Amino acid sequence: MPVVAGEAVRKKSKPSVRNRANAIKPFVCKNLIAVIEAPSDIKNIGTVIRNVNALGCEKIYVVDPRRALPDDWQEMREQRSLSATSVSAVKWSFVKRFDSTDDCFDHLERNNFHSVVTSPHLKGQTNIWLHEGDFTEHAKLAVWFGNEKRGISDRAVERSDACLAIPMFGIIESLNLATSSGIVLYEVTKQRREYQSKFRKRDKRGERSEPLPTVMGREENTRLQSKSLGKDGA
Ligand SMILES: C[S@@+](CC[C@H](N)C(=O)[O-])C[C@H]1O[C@@H](n2cnc3c(N)ncnc32)[C@H](O)[C@@H]1O
Numbered sequence: 001m002p003v004v005a006g007e008a009v010r011k012k013s014k015p016s017v018r019n020r021a022n023a024i025k026p027f028v029c030k031n032l033i034a035v036i037e038a039p040s041d042i043k044n045i046g047t048v049i050r051n052v053n054a055l056g057c058e059k060i061y062v063v064d065p066r067r068a069l070p071d072d073w074q075e076m077r078e079q080r081s082l083s084a085t086s087v088s089a090v091k092w093s094f095v096k097r098f099d100s101t102d103d104c105f106d107h108l109e110r111n112n113f114h115s116v117v118t119s120p121h122l123k124g125q126t127n128i129w130l131h132e133g134d135f136t137e138h139a140k141l142a143v144w145f146g147n148e149k150r151g152i153s154d155r156a157v158e159r160s161d162a163c164l165a166i167p168m169f170g171i172i173e174s175l176n177l178a179t180s181s182g183i184v185l186y187e188v189t190k191q192r193r194e195y196q197s198k199f200r201k202r203d204k205r206g207e208r209s210e211p212l213p214t215v216m217g218r219e220e221n222t223r224l225q226s227k228s229l230g231k232d233g234a
Contacts, residue, residue, distance in 0.1 A: 021092070023220065029193055031113075032192055033059045033142040035104060036048055037101055039062065039177065045069070046085020046087075049090050051185055052093050053092055055185045059094045060096075062097045063099075069082075073094060073095050076097075101155050101159075105159045115143075117144040117146070117162075120151075120173060120175070121151070122165075126162040127165065128163070130165065133188075143185065143188055145181050190214075
């Protein structure tokens with residue numbers, strides 16, 4: 001039987017961790033995937049996984065032509081470098097690797113996902129500032145982040161709907177990969193969480209009589225925070 005994200009960990013984990021895993025479930029953004037294209041630094045992969053987990057994005061895909069990651073998520077969860085850099089978030093957020101950008105797009109499109117890419121530069125036909133985008137339009141959305149040096153590939157731009165940019169006000173050309181994933185996913189998850197709190201289905205169908213909460217109560221959050229999760233080295 002296939003292992004569901006976090007299921008095996010939940011079985012083995014302490015009740016306090018299981019309680020938290022259950023409490024955060026309704027806040028996770030369904031059908032939202034972060035994709036990192038050809039990252040070269042394992043620390044960045046770990047930090048993006050940590051951001052994905054912390055912000056309630058459902059999954060992360062890694063285009064990994066250098067084969068830096070094992071094929072199987074179970075093995076990734078046991079890989080020390082990933083576990084350390086993601087502060088164990090890799091144990092809870094499902095990670096899938098692909099050999100190439102096209103393989104990843106083929107898989108996403110077969111499963112009816114729309115993609116948007118991110119870049120500090122103008123790329124392709126449709127360029128959007130992050131704060132002006134509507135990220136609830138598509139029921140299934142993948143948000144792509146590019147390589148640390150080269151940025152997002154032309155192929156990814158070609159196969160995506162739009163390119164998002166975080167406005168920049170400094171001298172430096174771009175933000176760091178992991179930092180930009182945190183900023184972009186914060187906005188995208190905030191919008192999608194609000195949407196799923198109000199509607200059960202896509203296209204604003206299945207409106208709930210009472211919207212669900214979009215954040216966990218501060219006290220409950222503190223109570224459920226487990227010392228065994230997210231021991232921070234950074
Ligand atoms: C260090 S940047 C790559 C810089 C590279 N020279 C380029 O041309 O994009 C790594 C990734 O972070 C994301 N990124 C960095 N700054 C961004 C910004 N201002 N807006 C949107 N994404 C950004 C993009 O996904 C980018 O591919």
